[in-house]
Each structure stands twice: as structure tokens, then as C-alpha cells.
Amino acid sequence: MPILKINKNEIFEVSLRKFKRLCEKSGILSELKKREFYEKPSSKRKKIKNKKK
Numbered sequence: 001m002p003i004l005k006i007n008k009n010e011i012f013e014v015s016l017r018k019f020k021r022l023c024e025k026s027g028i029l030s031e032l033k034k035r036e037f038y039e040k041p042s043s044k045r046k047k048i049k050n051k052k053k
Contacts, residue, residue, distance in 0.1 A: 001028075002022035002025075002026050002028070
């Protein structure tokens, strides 16, 4: 979990942008999209196999 400390004189929009960037770098959003719906192990294997081709 990314942690961001905000200074009192810092603008909220700037700190929100920094937080979004931290989340993107850590891969939280992509992991969330992957886990949003259950995917059967067989379909995972098919995807991996098709990517290799």
C-alpha cells in the first residue's frame, strides 16, 4: 500500500496526483483489474499459451 505524507501547505490536487502515480507504479490498479472477476485456471493457461504464440 503506497503511503503519501501531505504537507499543510500542499495543494490537494497535487497530492492526489502523486498518490495516483504511486499506485500506478506499485501495480495496485492492474492487480485490481485482474482480480475483479474470477477466472478459471484453464482459461488462465489458455491466455498464457496464446500470448506465447
